[in-house]
Amino acid sequence: EPEVTQTPSHQVTQMGQEVILRCVPISNHLYFYWYRQILGQKVEFLVSFYNNEISEKSEIFDDQFSVERPDGSNFTLKIRSTKLEDSAMYFCASRPGQGNSEAFFGQGTRLTVV
Amino acid sequence: GEDVEQSLFLSVREGDSSVINCTYTDSSSTYLYWYKQEPGAGLQLLTYIFSNMDMKQDQRLTVLLNKKDKHLSLRIADTQTGDSAIYFCAEDPGVLSGTYKYIFGTGTRLKVLA
Numbered sequence: 001e002p003e004v005t006q007t008p009s010h011q012v013t014q015m016g017q018e019v020i021l022r023c024v025p026i027s028n029h030l031y032f033y034w035y036r037q038i039l040g041q042k043v044e045f046l047v048s049f050y051n052n053e054i055s056e057k058s059e060i061f062d063d064q065f066s067v068e069r070p071d072g073s074n075f076t077l078k079i080r081s082t083k084l085e086d087s088a089m090y091f092c093a094s095r096p097g098q099g100n101s102e103a104f105f106g107q108g109t110r111l112t113v114v
Numbered sequence: 115g116e117d118v119e120q121s122l123f124l125s126v127r128e129g130d131s132s133v134i135n136c137t138y139t140d141s142s143s144t145y146l147y148w149y150k151q152e153p154g155a156g157l158q159l160l161t162y163i164f165s166n167m168d169m170k171q172d173q174r175l176t177v178l179l180n181k182k183d184k185h186l187s188l189r190i191a192d193t194q195t196g197d198s199a200i201y202f203c204a205e206d207p208g209v210l211s212g213t214y215k216y217i218f219g220t221g222t223r224l225k226v227l228a
Contacts, residue, residue: 031214033215033216035216035218041220042202042218042219042220042221043157043202043204043218043221044218045215045216045217045218048213048214048215050214055214056213056214056215091156091157093216095214102145102147102159102162103216104159105149105156105157105159106156107155107156108155108156108157110154
């Protein structure tokens with residue numbers, strides 16, 4: 001069964017460093033998402049991406065964040081200068097299209113900023 | 115607002131039924147989902163219901179939807195220790211709302227006592 005894969009599963013980084021979280025969505029999907037979950041809290045929407053551009057972003061997704069689909073298969077989330085409060089589980093998701101199309105989530109990348 | 119509310123904790127005895135409740139905000143939501151998250155793991159889709167349905171049954175899971183009250187529930191029959199996890203409801207506001215993101219609830223931590 002096709003699945004969304006995320007790498008790495010766990011990343012530890014120093015405050016102020018740049019990190020790139022990687023995702024390989026399901027191949028024929030058109031919509032891509034990043035969500036995050038701070039430990040013990042709800043899953044929050046960060047950004048959605050369609051047709052090679054951001055279609056929607058939340059207040060959390062400030063100038064420190066960017067997304068890219070560099071090669072038609074990977075979908076990356078970059079955090080330019082990490083802060084302690086960026087420590088969270090980051091989930092990538094993809095869905096085939098509009099209407100009834102369930103979003104498929106990856107297993108997540110746990111980011112720890114020290 | 116975009117708040118999806120759930121009670122935080124539920125404790126049941128093994129073999130009993132569990133009922134997890136959720137209230138959502140967007141009356142135009144087309145699909146409502148239930149996800150399960152085990153400790154340290156990703157989001158596993160359990161079931162979903164389309165907004166024109168009142169009920170959906172899937173083996174031990176029963177989803178009830180009250181559109182008038184914007185209330186969704188998940189009933190797990192014959193709850194097992196392996197059902198211990200956090201359960202998230204999520205609403206999909208749908209194409210007409212102009213957004214394709216899911217809005218997640220706060221999560222209900224289910225603890226099953228042996």
